[in-house]
Amino acid sequence: MTAAVVRRLLQAVMVMLAMTVIVFIAINVIGDPVDILISPDADQIERARVVQALGLDLPLWQQYLRFLWAALHGDLGESYVYNEPAIRVILERLPATLELAVAAILIAIVVGVPLGLYAGLRPDGILTRVIMTVSILGFSLPTFWVGLVLIMFFGVQLGWLPSGGRGQTAELFGVQWAFLTKDGLAHLILPAVNLALFDACLILRLTRAGVAEVLPLDFVKFARAKGLKETRVIGVHVSKNIMIPVVTIIGLEFGSIVAFSVVTESVFSWPGMGKLIIDSINVLDRPIITAYLMATVAFFVIINLVVDLTYTALDPRVRLQGEGP
Template structure:
C-alpha cells in the first residue's frame, strides 16, 4: 500500500513535469503577450522595460528553468494583467467552480442512479423507454444551447430563477459559498442543472447497463434462491457490483466538469475558474494559464488516486500492490 502510494506520487510528479513543458511551449506559440499588454503608442524604451520585467527577454529554456525554480518554492508566477500571484488569483475563483462542480456531480448521482435502476428493471415499460430516449437528449444537446434555453424559459419568460452571478454568499471556513444562502442556491440551480445534464445521462445509461447485465447472472438467482427480499438483492447484491464502473466514470467526470465548466460559467456569468481562464487566454496572461492547467493536472491525478482507492473498498479482488 505505501509503496503503491509512493510509486503513484512519483508518477504524478513526472506527469506534471511533462505537462509544464507542453504548456510552456504551447503558450509561447500562441502569441506575444507584450503586444496586448502594452498600449500601441508606447515607445521602444517602455516596451523593452516591460519585456525585461516579465522576463520575456530571456531564451525559452531559461524562462522555463526560472519558472521551475519558482514552482519548487510554491510560486507559479505573477499574473501579467493583475500583477497578483497566479495561484492566489485562481484560488479566489476556485470555490465558485468547485461548488458548482460538486453540485452537478451530486445531481448526476442522485438523479442518474435511480433512473438507471428503474430503466434497468423495467426495460420494456413505457417509462423505462422514455428514460432511455431522454438520456440521448441529455448528452447530445450542446451545453451552451441548453443553458441559453434555461435562461430563456426560467429567467426571462417565467422569471423564477436569476440568470447571472453567484448571488448572496456566506462565509464558511474563510471562503465565500453560494450554497449556504437561499439566494445563492437559487442562483446555482440553473448552472448546476446545465452542467449535470450530460452526466446524468451517462450515469443513468451506465447504471441501466449494469442492472441489465447483473440481473441475468447466476449470483442473483442464487441470492433469490436464498429467500432474500427483492430490495436486498437489488440494493446490496446488484448495486455493489454496478458501483465499480459507475465510480470510475463519476471520478473522471468530476475532473472534466471542473476543467470544462468554462461554457456553463460563461453562459451564466458564474465567476469561477473557467471564466478566469478564458479571460486569461484572451489577453495571453501566461502565468495564469500555466498555473490553471497545472492545477487541473493535480486535480485529475488526485481524483484518479481516490478512484483507485475506492476500488479496493468496492471490489475485494483488487489489491493495489498486486499481492494477495
Template sequence: MTVIVFIGVNVIGNPVEILVPPDADQAERLRVIAQLGLDKPLWVQYLSFLSGALHGDFGKSFVFSEPALQVILQRMPATLELAVCALLLAIVIGIPLGLYAGLKPDSIFAKAAMAGSILGFSLPSFWVGLLFIMVFAVQLGWLPSSGRGETRALLGIQWSFLTMDGLAHLVLPAFNLALFKVSLVMRLVRAGVREVLPQEYIKFARAKGLTERRVVFVHVLKNIMIPIVTVIGLEFGSTIAFSVVTESIFAWPGMGKLIIDSINMLDRPMIVAYLILIVFLFVTINLVVDLLYTVLDPRVRLESEG
C-alpha cells in the same frame, strides 16, 4: 504540459501587444518586456519557471500582478461548488433512473428516460444554457440568469449554497453542467444492471428468499459500482477542468471563466498554473478512486494482500 503551454503561448501571440496600450512608445514597450521577463530566451524563461514552481511559486500574473496560484485559488471555491452540485445531481438523478430502466426495460417510463438521455448526450451545453436563461430567467422570471449571488463564509471560504439567493443563482448552471453527467450515469447503470441480472449469484440470492430490495441494493447495485465510481471520479475532474462554457454563459466567477480571460490576454503564468493544478487534481482523483475499489470489491483487497 508546461513545455507545450510555454511553446504554444509563444507561437500564437505576444502578450505585450495586448498588455501595452497602442499609443505607448518604444521605451515603454521595452520596460514592460523587461518587467515581465519576456526579454530572455524562451528556454531561460521556462527554466526560471520550473525553478520557481519547485518552491511553490508559479510566477506573477501579467494581468492581475499577483501570484498566479493565489488568483486561481481565490476562484476555485466557486468552481468546486458548481462541480460538486452537478455531480450530486448526476448521482441523485442518474443512478435511480438507470436502476429503474435496467430492472424494467420494457416500461414506458424506462424507454422515455433512455430517450431523454440521448438528448442529454446530443444537445450542446452552450445552447441548453441559453435556453435555460431564456425560459427560467427571462420568460418566467423564476431564477437569476448570471452571477453567484449572496455568499456566506464557512471555514474562511465564501459559499453560495449557504444562502437562499446563492442557491437560486446555483440552480441553472448546476443543472446545465449536470445534464451530460446524468445521461452518462443513467446509461452506465442500466447497462450494468442488465449485465448483472442474469448472473448465477443473483438467481441464488433470489432462491434463498431474499427480498427484491435486498437483491437489488446489496447484490446488483454493489457489483456494478466499480465502473460507476470510476466514471464519476473522472467526470468530476473533467467537470472542474472544463466548466468553461457553463461559467462563461452564466457569468459564474470560477476558474473556467478565469482561464478563458487569461487565454484571451495570453497570461502565460496563469495558464500554466491552472493546467498544473488540473493535472494534480486528476492524479488525486484517480488515487481516491483506486482506494475506493478496495472498499467496494473484497477481491481487490485479497489480491493486494496476496
C-alpha cells in the same frame, strides 16, 4: 497499500513535470503577451524594459528553468492583468467552480443512478423508453444551448430563478460560498442543472447497462434462492457489482466539470475558474493560463488516486500493486 500510494504519488509528480514542459512550450507558441500588455504608443525603450522585467528576453529553456524553479517554491508567476500571484487568483475562483461542480455531480448521481436502476430492472417498461429517449437528448444537446433555454424559460419567462451571477455568498472556513445563502442557492440551481444534464444521462445509461449485465448472472439468482428480499438483492448484490464503472465515470467527469465548466460558467456568468481561463486566454495572461492548467492536472491526478482507492473498497479482486494478497 502505503507503498502503492507513494508510487502513485511519484507517478503523479512525473505527470506534473511533463505537463509543465508541454504547457510552457504551447503557451509560447500562441502569441506574444507584450503586444497586449503594452499600450501601442509606448516607445522602444519602454517596451524593452517590460520585456526584460517579465524575463521574456531570455531563451526559452532559461525561461522554463526559471519558471520551474519558482514553481517549486510555490510561485507560478504574477498575473499580468491582476498584478497578483496567479495561483492566488485561481484559488480565489476555485470555490465557485468547486461548488458548482459538486452540485452538478450530486444532481447527476441522484438523478442518474435511480433512473438507471429502474430502466435496467424494467427493460420493457413504457417509462423506461421515455427515460432512455430523454437521456439520448440529454447528452446530444449542446450544453450552451440547453443553458440558454434554461435561462429563457426559468429566468426570463417564468422568472423563478436568477439567470446569471453567483448571488450572495457567506463565509465558511475562510472561503466565500454561494450555497450557504438562499440567494446564492437560487443562483446555483440553473448552472448546476445545466452542467449535470450530460453526466446524469451518462450515469443513467451506465447504470442501466450494468444492471442488464449483472441481473442474469447466477449469483443474483442464488441470492434470490437464499430467500433474500428483493430490496437486498438489488440494493446490495446488484448495486455493488455495477458501481465500479459508475464510480470511474463520476471521478473522471468530476475532473472534467471542474476543469472545463467554461461553457456553463460563461453562459451563466458564474465567476469561477472556467470564466477566468477564457478571459485570461483572450488577453494572453500567461501565468494565469499556466497556473490554471497546472492546478487542473493536479486535480485530475488527485481524483484518479481517489477513484483507484475506491475500487479496492468496491471490488476485492482489484488490489493496488505493492499490496500483499
